[in-house]
Amino acid sequence: MRHGSQAVLPTLRTERLVLRNWSDADLDPFAELNADTAVMEHFPSTLTRAESDDLVEHIRHQAVASGFSLWAVEVAGPGPRRHGPEDSGPGFTGRTGFAGFTGIIRPPFVVPGRIDAGTVEIGWRLSRWAWGHRYATEAATAVLAAAFERFGLVEVVSFTVVDNLRSQAVMKRVGLRRTPERDFDHPRWEPAWGKELRRHQVWSIDRAAWEQSSVASEPQ
Numbered sequence: 001m002r003h004g005s006q007a008v009l010p011t012l013r014t015e016r017l018v019l020r021n022w023s024d025a026d027l028d029p030f031a032e033l034n035a036d037t038a039v040m041e042h043f044p045s046t047l048t049r050a051e052s053d054d055l056v057e058h059i060r061h062q063a064v065a066s067g068f069s070l071w072a073v074e075v076a077g078p079g080p081r082r083h084g085p086e087d088s089g090p091g092f093t094g095r096t097g098f099a100g101f102t103g104i105i106r107p108p109f110v111v112p113g114r115i116d117a118g119t120v121e122i123g124w125r126l127s128r129w130a131w132g133h134r135y136a137t138e139a140a141t142a143v144l145a146a147a148f149e150r151f152g153l154v155e156v157v158s159f160t161v162v163d164n165l166r167s168q169a170v171m172k173r174v175g176l177r178r179t180p181e182r183d184f185d186h187p188r189w190e191p192a193w194g195k196e197l198r199r200h201q202v203w204s205i206d207r208a209a210w211e212q213s214s215v216a217s218e219p220q
């Protein structure tokens with residue numbers, strides 16, 4: 001890997017996932033998912049190998065600068081509590097290994113009054129084989145806990161195009177709510193992207209709402 005600094009992301013563990021630092025072995029499967037037109041449906045284009053590697057580089061630099069970033073998500077296996085020893089419980093694909101990323105990052109642009117220099121965004125991108133198993137929701141729940149408890153953030157936002165219903169469903173599942181007054185036209189939009197990639201919905205959760213929802217979801 002070409003980065004000059006060590007990443008400093010703490011490892012986050014969930015029932016089925018490990019959210020960890022990026023390794024050189026992730027570059028091949030990450031380039032593969034970034035070249036998948038289904039995964040990149042709601043982005044201006046798929047990524048070349050060089051663009052995919054540069055994104056990992058950027059992610060690692062953000063980790064060094066802020067202590068958080070987009071974690072590499074690894075499917076470790078079925079959780080011990082939900083599934084039997086035969087590893088065939090509901091929600092487990094049987095496939096393990098690097099599945100993509102989930103994490104928090106500062107957006108690379110500012111939209112005055114909506115996305116400012118201090119805004120932190122939560123985001124996710126997984127390989128097709130990892131969709132449909134609640135992995136993004138599981139990873140994002142752990143990332144939100146880290147955002148508020150470990151990194152002391154006061155608010156986390158997420159934004160996406162109107163058509164990206166799968167991403168909006170994850171936002172909703174992890175407790176984010178629509179803040180339509182903050183919706184914006186992407187400042188880097190150009191006609192070649194197509195008009196459906198222009199308008200972005202903003203969803204958000206603040207610390208108080210997160211504390212309330214995490215208390216509400218604790219087992220009694």
Ligand SMILES: CC(C)(COP(=O)(O)OP(=O)(O)OC[C@H]1O[C@@H](n2cnc3c(N)ncnc32)[C@H](O)[C@@H]1OP(=O)(O)O)[C@@H](O)C(=O)NCCC(=O)NCCS
Nearest residue numbers: 039091124125126131132133134135136137160166167170
């Ligand atoms: C956005 C993305 C991460 C969502 O992945 P996902 O698998 O749909 O989301 P989740 O992890 O929350 O899983 C939900 C799925 O798990 C299923 N599921 C399995 N067990 C479940 C359970 N116990 N409870 C609820 N849902 C469960 C749901 O039915 C749902 O699948 P379905 O939509 O096929 O019905 C994925 O589509 C992706 O990587 N997209 C491309 C990148 C992208 O657009 N990123 C966002 C940019 S803003």
